Structure formats: C-alpha cells, structure tokens
Amino acid sequence: MRQPSVRPNVVVLLTEVDSTRPDDPSLLYRRNGTSFTTAEHDMICTATPAEITAANAQRRLENxxxxxxxxxxKALVDLFMKYVDQLPDGSCSNIYATMTDEDYAEYERLVKIVAARTGLEYRAEHDNN
Known part of the structure; x- marks a missing residue:
C-alpha cells in the first residue's frame, strides 16, 4: 500500500519542535521543554518537504x-478598565451595572470567546488554588 504524501503524525511532531533551544543540537525538544523519544526523533528525521511545509502552515495558524x-x-481588559476607572476609590460597586447596554453586550461577547479559547471557565471551576 502506498504511503500518503503527508503523514499527520509527523506533521504533529514537527509542530511541537522547539527551534529556539541552544542546548545540544543533536537533541530535539518540544515547546513544553520535554525531549522527544528516540523513535520520535527518528521519525522527524524522515520528514518530507511536504510534511515540513504542512507543519509550518500549522504553526502559522497557531500563531x-x-x-x-x-x-x-486585551479588548476585554480595556473595556473592563474603562468602567473601573469611573468607580469611586474603594468602591465595591457592581461594575457591570454601570456599563452601557452596548458595552455590556460587547463584554459578554468577548468573555464567551476568550473563555472558549483559553479554557478560563474550566480553570475557574476546577482549579483549587
């Protein structure tokens, strides 16, 4: 059976490579600091130009x-701070009640997107720190 031109497992490995580590150039490390296994290293060494191109495209999308x-x-923080600055010093007022309807709608929209992208809701519900 013919191998596909782009092996997804190789592309994934390539996207995980930390190219900024000045350590031993014969070792490859992931962006999270862990090293690749010998088998993973060997697989990366067999990467085709098409797989390298696919990994670069994926990294651009991630960036x-x-x-x-x-x-x-930043937009969420800026919107929130717009109203914090309007509160009297030492106030514990409900900042959301002071927002215009338009700003509150935008705040709600941004909160949902940021939470979905960063997992903030999960962290808020499950972190014990």
Whole structure:
C-alpha cells in the first residue's frame, strides 16, 4: 500500500519542535521543554518537504490564533478598565451595572470567546488554588 504524501503524525511532531533551544543540537525538544523519544526523533528525521511545509502552515495558524486571542483578551481588559476607572476609590460597586447596554453586550461577547479559547471557565471551576 502506498504511503500518503503527508503523514499527520509527523506533521504533529514537527509542530511541537522547539527551534529556539541552544542546548545540544543533536537533541530535539518540544515547546513544553520535554525531549522527544528516540523513535520520535527518528521519525522527524524522515520528514518530507511536504510534511515540513504542512507543519509550518500549522504553526502559522497557531500563531495567528494566539495573536487573535491576545487581542480579544486585551479588548476585554480595556473595556473592563474603562468602567473601573469611573468607580469611586474603594468602591465595591457592581461594575457591570454601570456599563452601557452596548458595552455590556460587547463584554459578554468577548468573555464567551476568550473563555472558549483559553479554557478560563474550566480553570475557574476546577482549579483549587
């Protein structure tokens, strides 16, 4: 049976490579700091040009996703701070009650997107720290 031109498992491994580590260049590490197994290293060494291209495209998509998520997080904080600055010093007022309907709708929209992208709801419900 003929092998597909792009092996998804190789593409995944390539997207995990940390290319910034100045350690031993003969070792490959993941972006999370762990090293690849010998079998994974050997598989990466067999990557085709098409697999490298696919991995680079995936990394670009991941980077764009991260930039978009960061921009939404910043917009959310900026919107919130717009109203925090209006509260009297030491106030514990309900900041959401002071928002315009339009700003509150935008806040709700951004909260849902940011939570979905970052898993904030899961962390808030399950972290014990």
């Amino acid at each position: 764009e996703w991260a930039r978009e998520t960061h921009a939404m997080q």
